Amino acid sequence: MGISISLVDRPIARPSLLFPLDGSSGAVVEFFGVVRGREAGKAIAALDYEAYRAMARKELERIAAETARREGCHDLVLIHRVGIVPVGEPSLYLRVAAERRGAAFRIAEELIQKLKADVPIWKAPVPSRLPAASPPGERR
């Protein structure tokens, strides 16, 4: 069982996934968490992710090991981008290979939930620099 955890401050490059696999894994689930263009109803340009890197990595390793142990997980790769992540770009990549489909999906979802709950990474919206539309009363 392999676990790979990375924090990066550049665009996430999807790790290669080479077939054939070894015949033990029946399911591979990959997930990208992507920055959306609106946060709390307001247009944004990016999210700025701040992390206590050493602690974040330690927590990510802990929850990955804990989650992966619970079910038939064969391979787990997690990459979290920190710093400014523009709209439309991924801040999180996750890959889980497992014997069975159900386990692969459960491990992926559970890991993301734990990550959001427990890992010291915070995000702050970077406002859009596009000029706001003038209110109707000021237009002619």
Added chain:
Amino acid sequence: MGISISLVDRPIARPSLLFPLDGSSGAVVEFFGVVRGREAGKAIAALDYEAYRAMARKELERIAAETARREGCHDLVLIHRVGIVPVGEPSLYLRVAAERRGAAFRIAEELIQKLKADVPIWKAPVPSRLPAASPPGERR
């Protein structure tokens, strides 16, 4: 909202996924269903997928449209390989982009369940060509 459905009789090539996305999708889930080395307890070399192609494609399009309509799905790509698929190679690829993570996972899982239940694609094991181990009594 885009839906793309393919049946192919060659190795599945993962469709390109280019960032940045347009700011509406917060989650992309990808799934590979992979042939495992054992089927019903016996070593196999491959699975042979047989399909009524026209009907399978129609059913895939129907369940994809039905599933994608139910939640905030922005993009759906499904590729099913037919014919002989060797151990370790994917027979199914699915990608779902949606506004939210929960919806993306639910759509992906539901679509695979419906596919297995409703789509006229059958699989037959291709026995492993490795020589079976001789029973202990016949060895010297």
